[in-house]
Amino acid sequence: MAKNADIRDTKVLREALALADLVLDSANPIGEIVGPAGSGKTMAGRAIAERHRALRVAAWDGITRHQMLMAVAAGLGIEGAGAAERLLRRGDDAERVLLVVDEANKCGWRVLEALRYLADECAVAVILIGTEMYERQFTAARTRGLLLQLGSRIGPKRVATRHLDRAETYTHVMRPAFGEVADREMVTTFWQGCRKGNFREAVELAGECLRIMKNNGLQSLTPAVLDLACGWMANRHAVEAA
Incomplete structure (x- = not known):
């Protein structure tokens, strides 16, 4: 995928940057970028992180709730024993920061719920980036009910990527x-x-x-x-x- 120096000013990229501004100013600071593989999602995420000096975490297969929280805590300079718990006590009155989570399709519902909590209670604005596999969790019978709160928080704060014409x-x-x-x-x-x-x-x-x-x-x-x-x-x- 393109590195930061290769970021292109596509229509999707402009929409993604506008989404980041919207999420940062929202009472429910969480949004999503979804689309097929290779459609520029990661490039958009890197551009958002660069513009806003945001924390960026690329999820991996099998990532747990604790691993995600530890990655976010480390990015915010919260280290040592109990870092994840101290992150969860950060409070909504702290300075709002932006977190970009790439490969959100690799996050299970527990990880996604933890990210929703960070947006709700810990002054962490979140942008989730994933493929259709990420979206399926919102409609699958096993996880649909577990992600109702997250889906309601995202609402229309969404960008769909596509292939270039x-x-x-x-x-x-x-x-x-x-x-x-x-x-x-x-x-x-x-x-x-x-x-x-x-x-x-x-x-x-x-x-x-x-x-x-x-x-x-x-x-x-x-x-x-x-x-x-x-x-x-x-x-x-x-x-x-x-």
């Missing part, structure tokens, strides 16, 4: 990598080669094109280079699907 792919990936590309067919081929605007794959496709150009002493993107790079992407998907 052809023009956005050109503006935010192709042109920064290759400069002006006048050939409209090449733009279309590039867009199709990254599965019609998957941001992560567009960045990877641009990187592969640049690698081929460097190896062949080329200064400009050509249809032949793009075809080779698209072939590499297609082969990679075939291997992953096998």
